Amino acid sequence: MTRPLVVRAYGLSGRHPEEHRVLVDRLWPRGIASESLDLDEWLKEVAPSTPLRKWYGHDPDRFEEFSRRYREELASPPGSELLEYLREVSAHRRLVLITATKDVEHSGAIVLADVIVAGVSVTTTPPQAPQRHHHPRAHQPPGRGW
Secondary structure, X not given: OOOOEEEEOOOOOOOOOOEEEEEOOOOXXXXXXXXXXXXXXXXXXXXXXXXXXXXXXXXXXXXXXHHHHHHHHHOOOOHHHHHHHHHHHHHHOEEEEEEOOOOHHHOHHHHHHHHHHHOOOXXXXXXXXXXXXXXXXXXXXXXXXX
């Protein structure tokens, strides 16, 4: 299984035939027409809950705690079921997780990608946040460089 690619919804271009594109935000990206994303599906139920998303507010200082809480959410349905589904998809196709967040490095999509690859209990303590910078393609659009 390869690590899912995490990309922003804005400025997405080109699509590799082996990709499976999934929007993993609870809210639809502002100002984007549905056909422009060329999605395979929108799994808003796998996104962080509304209370968690609002608490986090994309504050990088809260990322470690956000990541822990989000992993806890993924440990029970519907998150756990969708997580297994995404693992299955990524075993057969290139999984592309799409998010509208500006700071992809500190997003739920990055946590989700980590959990998909880990293949272990989602309540395990996550790696320290600075390690997130080791994903050079986090901002790269699909179809380039892989």
